[in-house]
Amino acid sequence: MSVRFVPAIVKEELTTRHTPLPDEELHHYEGSGVGSAGGDEERRVLLCWHRDQASEEAVSYYMKNISRKGDHVFILTVLPASVHASAWGEGVHPPAEERDALRMIRQDALAQLRGLAERVSKGVPGVSVSVHAVHGDAKLAILKIAEVHEADLIILGRRKLGHWQRLCEVGNVSSAVYAHASVPVLVVKWFRE
Numbered sequence: 001m002s003v004r005f006v007p008a009i010v011k012e013e014l015t016t017r018h019t020p021l022p023d024e025e026l027h028h029y030e031g032s033g034v035g036s037a038g039g040d041e042e043r044r045v046l047l048c049w050h051r052d053q054a055s056e057e058a059v060s061y062y063m064k065n066i067s068r069k070g071d072h073v074f075i076l077t078v079l080p081a082s083v084h085a086s087a088w089g090e091g092v093h094p095p096a097e098e099r100d101a102l103r104m105i106r107q108d109a110l111a112q113l114r115g116l117a118e119r120v121s122k123g124v125p126g127v128s129v130s131v132h133a134v135h136g137d138a139k140l141a142i143l144k145i146a147e148v149h150e151a152d153l154i155i156l157g158r159r160k161l162g163h164w165q166r167l168c169e170v171g172n173v174s175s176a177v178y179a180h181a182s183v184p185v186l187v188v189k190w191f192r193e
Helices: 053-066 095-123 138-148 163-168 173-180
Strands: 003-005 027-030 044-048 072-079 128-135 153-159 185-190
Touching: 027 095, 044 053, 044 138, 053 095, 053 153, 053 185, 072 095, 072 138, 095 128, 128 138, 138 153, 138 173, 153 173, 173 185
Parallel strands: 044 072, 044 153, 072 128, 153 185
Antiparallel strands: 003 027, 027 128
């Protein structure tokens, strides 16, 4: 897999929050062809991954049920643009410390994405894989990356939320992507046992 830093698509299109990261670090891409699948692949699939069981179900569903020889799979994870009041940390951090924390988060995510890319490419013969790590708003980033790569299909996992979680959750990602995407969206539900 070739590695390159891609200039941020447009900072305002990826994040609605202030971030201490420079623009060139908002978007990390490893793989073939920015802007296209990089070849004669039949289908471009954007597979969204978020280090949770719902994402694992989406990956498994793709591999077992709908993968095709010749697919190019773009595996995308969206990371926080700031560690202020996020699941990754809270409080006010000096900009240098926050940049370092975000870089560590990205490096950890990239290591996991590389392993996932290897699993998909070995598990599905004839499939090529690229990975993205983007800092920003998940809804905006998924839609923008799908547009940039002219994705034919977006796949993402969705957790089964309880009644109170549904009431409290403001704008869940899968619903927003489904509502605004210009291509088919497959939402793979994960049910807790």
